[in-house]
Structures are given as C-alpha cells and as structure tokens.
Amino acid sequence: MPDQRSTLRAQRRADTQRTIQAQAVRLFGERGYDATTVQDVAEAAGVSPMTVYRHFPTKEDLVLFDQHGQLFAERIAAAPAAQPLVRRIGGALVESAATLTGGSQREFLLARLRLMISTPALRAKHLDNQYALQQAIVAAVRDDATDTDPDVAFHVQAAASACLAALHTAVMRWAEDDGRSELPELIAKAFTAAFGDDTVNAHPGAR
Structure with a gap:
C-alpha cells in the first residue's frame, strides 16, 4: 500500500x-x-x-522545463552499443521526436518552441538546457573507457555537441514551417547534411 x-x-x-x-x-x-x-x-x-x-x-522554468533528456537517454542506452556513436545518438533522437510529436502534445511543443525563439530571456536560458541534454547523452553512452580515458570522453562530448547542433537546426526548421514538416524526417535530413548519407533513417511511423 x-x-x-x-x-x-x-x-x-x-x-x-x-x-x-x-x-x-x-x-x-x-x-x-x-x-x-x-x-x-x-x-x-x-x-x-x-x-x-x-x-x-523560476518563471523561465514554466516554459523550459521538460523531461526530454531522460527520454533521449533511455533510447540511446537501448541502442546497440556496437553502432557508430553518431548513428546511435541520431536514431535515438529521431525515435524520440516521433514519440513526442506523434500525439496530442504536438501543438504544445510548437507553442513552447515559438516562445523559446521569440523571448530573449528564454533563448539565453535555453543554453543551459542544451548543456543538460548533452550531459544526459554523454551519461547514456558512458562506459569504462569514457570514465578512464580523457580522449574517449572528449570524443563522446564532441559527438554529442555536433548531434545537438544538427537537432537544433531541424527543430528551428520545424518551427519555421509551423509544424507542417515532420520533425523526425527533418532530424534525419539534418544528420545526413552534417554527417553523410545513411547516418540515420527517419522513423518509419512518421507521416
């Protein structure tokens, strides 16, 4: 009980x-x-x-708070460890985006994103969220090597940062399109542009 x-x-x-x-x-x-x-x-x-x-x-938290980092980290941790790191992260981001935008939360996410873009105080604070998301990704792929080898840890951090830059580009395009494009497909396209063909595929459930 x-x-x-x-x-x-x-x-x-x-x-x-x-x-x-x-x-x-x-x-x-x-x-x-x-x-x-x-x-x-x-x-x-x-x-x-x-x-x-x-x-x-804080007032900023009313907009910026989310638990997307936990969702991303769970998807990354569940991906095969043998996959290339960028593909592992990219696949998790595409799958997470499909989950987040596939239901009733889609309009809420768009409205929240518009506020982040248009409000200076939120844009500045958003950088903290990006850093927290990077740390969540790093933690999700952490193993003995990342804990003991500074070069490996640096490689993971750099890869996570690059992946988040591609994600940011896709999310901004999604907002500009007012949600008419599919976010998972935009993320896949951004990863292809940044890292090459077949880096990650769009989620098969995307409309």
Whole structure:
C-alpha cells in the first residue's frame, strides 16, 4: 500500500505540473511572456502561486522545463552499443521526436518552441538546457573507457555537441514551417547534411 500511495502522489504531482505548464504556455502565447505574471498562471491553473513555484522555481522554468533528456537517454542506452556513436545518438533522437510529436502534445511543443525563439530571456536560458541534454547523452553512452580515458570522453562530448547542433537546426526548421514538416524526417535530413548519407533513417511511423 505505501508504494501505491507513493505512485498516486507522483501521478498527482505530474498531472498538476502538466496543467500549470500548459496554462503558462497558453497565456504566454496569448498575452506575451513579459505581460503574464506567475499569479496569472496560478489562477488559470486553479492553484496558488506557491504551488506554481514549488513545481517551477523560476518563471523561465514554466516554459523550459521538460523531461526530454531522460527520454533521449533511455533510447540511446537501448541502442546497440556496437553502432557508430553518431548513428546511435541520431536514431535515438529521431525515435524520440516521433514519440513526442506523434500525439496530442504536438501543438504544445510548437507553442513552447515559438516562445523559446521569440523571448530573449528564454533563448539565453535555453543554453543551459542544451548543456543538460548533452550531459544526459554523454551519461547514456558512458562506459569504462569514457570514465578512464580523457580522449574517449572528449570524443563522446564532441559527438554529442555536433548531434545537438544538427537537432537544433531541424527543430528551428520545424518551427519555421509551423509544424507542417515532420520533425523526425527533418532530424534525419539534418544528420545526413552534417554527417553523410545513411547516418540515420527517419522513423518509419512518421507521416
């Protein structure tokens, strides 16, 4: 029973977090980021400002918070270790993008991305997210060699950074297209442009 109660609490917390963030992104899009207060977000979500801050310590976090790094890391860790590193990372990014954009979250992700692009404070903070994602990728492919050989660790970090640059290019194009293109296919194209043909294939489920 204690485990069940713990699971229910975690589920309620996640539901509250999603509701707050969805309302924040909606309001920021309608009224503007600077013109919308945390109090406005709290009222729209039906919670207190203290609850908002408990889930999102800063206003920027209301937009930037996500758990995509965990999803990417899980996909990378599940890929065959014998694959070339760029293909391993690229395949995981394509599969993750297909999962993230294949359902009801697609419009939310687009709205969130537009805010990141158009709001100076969010663009600056977004660099921290990129670094965190790079570290998640590095951790997902870590083995004894990366822990003991600085050159191997540097190679992994450089590869992760290059892959994220390709991902960023694809995501920006997706936003420019207003989501009309398929993000997994754009990521595959970006990887082909950066690393050569057949580096990664678009997810077969992409429309």
